[in-house]
Amino acid sequence: MKVLVTGGCGFIGSNVVDAYVDEGYDVAVVDNLSMGKKENINPKAQLYVCDICKEEVEEVFIKERPDIVNHHAAQISVPFSVQDPLFDAEINIKGIIRLLMLAIKYKVKKFIFSSTGGAIYGEADIVPTKEDYVPEPASPYAISKLSSEKYIKFFFNQYGLDYTILRYSNVYGPRQIPHGEAGVVAIFTEKLINGIHPTLNHFPDAPQGMIRDYCYVKDVAHANIIATKNKKTGIFNIGTGKGTTTIVLYKEIVRILREKGVFIPQAFDEPIRAMARPGDIKVSTLNVEKAEKELAWIATYDIRKGLSETIDWYLKK
Numbered sequence: 001m002k003v004l005v006t007g008g009c010g011f012i013g014s015n016v017v018d019a020y021v022d023e024g025y026d027v028a029v030v031d032n033l034s035m036g037k038k039e040n041i042n043p044k045a046q047l048y049v050c051d052i053c054k055e056e057v058e059e060v061f062i063k064e065r066p067d068i069v070n071h072h073a074a075q076i077s078v079p080f081s082v083q084d085p086l087f088d089a090e091i092n093i094k095g096i097i098r099l100l101m102l103a104i105k106y107k108v109k110k111f112i113f114s115s116t117g118g119a120i121y122g123e124a125d126i127v128p129t130k131e132d133y134v135p136e137p138a139s140p141y142a143i144s145k146l147s148s149e150k151y152i153k154f155f156f157n158q159y160g161l162d163y164t165i166l167r168y169s170n171v172y173g174p175r176q177i178p179h180g181e182a183g184v185v186a187i188f189t190e191k192l193i194n195g196i197h198p199t200l201n202h203f204p205d206a207p208q209g210m211i212r213d214y215c216y217v218k219d220v221a222h223a224n225i226i227a228t229k230n231k232k233t234g235i236f237n238i239g240t241g242k243g244t245t246t247i248v249l250y251k252e253i254v255r256i257l258r259e260k261g262v263f264i265p266q267a268f269d270e271p272i273r274a275m276a277r278p279g280d281i282k283v284s285t286l287n288v289e290k291a292e293k294e295l296a297w298i299a300t301y302d303i304r305k306g307l308s309e310t311i312d313w314y315l316k317k
């Protein structure tokens with residue numbers, strides 16, 4: 001079975017590509033390398049350096065005739081989407097419409113989409129939040145992800161294109177770059193290794209920082225494999241259901257780095273403090289019962305194990 005992964009040179013996409021290759025799938029990747037790196041690509045996957053927003057991407061469909069499209073390419077920065085909503089929409093809305101149209105034209109069997117449980121619900125009244133909570137996106141990035149979901153449903157209703165939408169919580173792990181949707185693990189780890197004092201952003205009434213549901217990238221990659229094999233159409237939260245404050249996360253990273261022999265000065269025991277950024281939300285955790293029941297998927301990594309593997313990767317890098 002042939003899978004086309006867009007954004008397959010990026011953080012999550014490249015881990016998803018590895019999981020597909022391990023499962024014996026034939027994998028093609030489209031990435032314009034705006035953020036992704038060639039070195040992330042699995043040698044068994046066929047890379048096409050091209051832009052999902054340009055006509056040239058059709059050549060890949062003609063050549064590869066994928067059975068499945070797994071769409072991970074995106075503009076992923078919430079603050080950047082606030083600065084330039086038009087650029088965000090060009091990639092995150094117009095890009096997916098082009099892919100959906102090509103999926104119909106070239107008879108793709110299923111479309112898998114990486115949406116955001118971390119941003120789409122906004123500042124939800126109910127946490128952990130379920131899939132049927134009415135989304136209140138608080139940033140252009142989250143608005144573009146919600147629009148994408150609506151386009152996917154339109155293509156399902158109109159043309160019968162099967163889909164699975166995975167709403168990820170805050171994903172972390174090897175190959176993450178510091179300026180993405182949920183780059184805090186990458187930011188803290190890289191700064192601490194390089195002897196730079198990290199900054200913790202917080203709201204004035206919550207000095208402990210934001211509360212987030214941190215999910216390890218290998219668990220997320222496995223959810224994509226299940227979504228590919230499973231006939232179910234629908235939206236699924238992918239996370240751990242558990243909340244961690246930024247300060248707890250920070251202290252855990254410091255602790256693990258010291259345990260692994262990295263010198264962290266005592267002055268770094270506490271991070272520098274700064275105010276929350278535009279588009280930030282205070283609390284975001286996901287109810288993942290639907291994925292557990294209907295996809296038989298569950299996060300297997302707790303935060304300690306996931307951070308330890310992630311830090312090993314940064315130290316090797």
Ligand SMILES: NC(=O)c1ccc[n+]([C@@H]2O[C@H](COP(=O)([O-])OP(=O)(O)OC[C@H]3O[C@@H](n4cnc5c(N)ncnc54)[C@H](O)[C@@H]3O)[C@@H](O)[C@H]2O)c1
Nearest residue numbers: 007009010011012032034035036051052073074168171182
């Ligand atoms: N990181 C998270 O915690 C998180 C949470 C929820 C959802 N997501 C979604 O998961 C997906 C992957 O995120 P990531 O963190 O791996 O980001 P990433 O930036 O590492 O990966 C995105 C990839 O898409 C590529 N790309 C961007 N624009 C492109 C274009 N126009 N044409 C072709 N390729 C293009 C980039 O070069 C990059 O390799 C995104 O859709 C993101 O919105 C991420």
